[in-house]
Amino acid sequence: MNVKDLCPCGLGEPYSDCCGPxxxxxxxxxxxxxxxxxxxSAFAVGDADYLLRTWHPKTRPAELDLDPEQRWLRLEILSRSGGGxxxxxxxxxxxxxxxxxxxxHVLSEHSRFTRTAKTWLYVDGDVKS
Structure with missing residues (x-):
């Protein structure tokens, strides 16, 4: 991904100023x-290392193989609670x-996060059908 490209997360900022750092x-x-x-955005750019680094150790898989054929198109945040x-x-x-x-395809998920030592981590999520 070119650092001048818009970030996949959907905020309209360049990747280099948004999720890149x-x-x-x-x-x-x-x-x-x-x-x-x-x-x-990490899924969209194929950054499995970042996904593993930001996954809570109690629920993190040992490895993560991303499908290179999968193209992420758009993210829509429906709601949030806490997490400030x-x-x-x-x-x-x-x-x-x-x-x-x-x-x-559309993936709908209710994701849970926790912050420890000033670091937010993904814990798990419930996929909705």
């Missing part, structure tokens, strides 16, 4: 929603559209 470790997510957006800079827990409900096998 989170992916490279220059900054950390300040809120659960920011972590959610940066994780979506002074909270220790938060949730984010979202829709993520992606293309795979010539068809467009």
């Amino acid at each position: 989170l992916h490279s470790g220059e900054r950390q997510a300040a809120t659960a929603e920011q972590l959610m957006r940066s994780r979506y 800079p002074f909270d220790t827990e938060g949730t984010v409900d979202f829709l993520a559209r992606y293309r795979h096998d010539g068809r467009t």
Whole structure:
């Protein structure tokens, strides 16, 4: 991805000013929603290392193989609860559209996040059908 390209997270900022610094470790997510957006962007750019780094150790898989044929198209945040800079827990409900096998799919999830030692981590999520 060109650093001048718009960030996949949907905020309309260049990747280099938005999720890029989170992916490279220059900054950390300040809120659960920011972590959610940066994780979506990591899926979009194929950054499995970032996804594993931001996954809570109690629920993190040993490895993560991303499907290179999957193209993430758009993220829509539906709601959020907690997850602010002074909270220790938060949730984010979202829709993520992606293309795979010539068809467009929608992933709907209620994601849970926790903040420990000033770092937001993805805990788990309930996928809705």
